[in-house]
Amino acid sequence: MDDKSTIICRCEEISCEEVEEVISNGGRTFDDVKRITRCGMGPCQAKICTSLVAEIIHQQTGLSLSEIPLPRMRMPISPIKLETLATNSTSFSAVKSVLDEVELEEGKVR
């Protein structure tokens, strides 16, 4: 990536330079980058930044994309409201993704 200030993880505002620094210090997986930078810990739970980080790892290390492990996922896969958990609702209509309500303003998640 030519512009090192390019934001890779929009949720946590992690730049390409920060990701590359982790890789240059030995990081070889998305989880390595996540542990150091919080990349992937935002509201989208790495749905947007996973492939971008994998591409940077590929470019910097020469590992093929199939050799780079996918990030570990933890439940819930999609953010849900605490209200939904508190009411112990099991219907799909009650489990509405918080991402549906996230508003983007000037490229940043509020």
Ligand code: FES
């Ligand atoms: S873009 Fe990385 S967690 Fe959302």
